[in-house]
Amino acid sequence: MELYLNATSPYARLVRIVLLEKGLMDAVTLKWCDPWADDVDLLKANPAGRIPVLVTEEGTTLSESMLIAVYLDSVSPNPPMLLAANLGSVLHLAGLGQNLMDAAFTTVIARKHYGNEIDDSELVQRRSRAIQRLLKQLNSEFGEEPQASTINLGDIAIAVALDYLAFRLPEMNWQEEYPQLLAWHSGVTARASFEQTAFA
Ligand SMILES: N[C@@H](CCC(=O)N[C@@H](CS)C(=O)NCC(=O)O)C(=O)O
Known part of the structure; x- marks a missing residue:
């Protein structure tokens, strides 16, 4: 998986914390970018130009931090973020x-x-x-x-x-x-x- 992010976005941080809590950090490549600079790769992944964006193993692009968190919760069994x-x-x-x-x-x-x-x-x-x-x-x-x-x-x-x-x-x-x-x-x-x- 790939995650488009920067260091100051609260939305991207939420996703990083979920990745760590779910033990998924090794399964993701972090793609650091500036969402305010119309990063070409980011715009391809999310036409809205906003981070975070997750690209799944299947190549599906997911935007919106909460939706990404729901997806990640289903990828790894432990510990559940939503019960x-x-x-x-x-x-x-x-x-x-x-x-x-x-x-x-x-x-x-x-x-x-x-x-x-x-x-x-x-x-x-x-x-x-x-x-x-x-x-x-x-x-x-x-x-x-x-x-x-x-x-x-x-x-x-x-x-x-x-x-x-x-x-x-x-x-x-x-x-x-x-x-x-x-x-x-x-x-x-x-x-x-x-x-x-x-x-x-
Ligand atoms: N509702 C979105 C908000 C994402 C968002 O606003 N990200 C900011 C960075 S903190 C961004 O990429 N802004 C660039 C822009 O609006 O062009 C989420 O939960 O992921």
């Missing part, structure tokens, strides 16, 4: 994580293209309010949770999104405002799969 027994709650968390990632990413890209003045725009203001509501809800959902020894797709999406916030929007300082969430996040990100894929 029928708690599918609803895992997808609930995965959705919150993806929404948090999207809200943060939209803000970062708006700033990249239009400068920090864009923070006053209605779009960025809406995303900022969304981030605050998501953080509050996640803090209350994880407040009482004991730390699980296993990890699922929902945990990965949320922990990556929180890391991305700390990496790109540190002024939000969610760690100080939400200590319960920080405790949960610290447990998850101590895993080797997170340490080996840290944003740089």
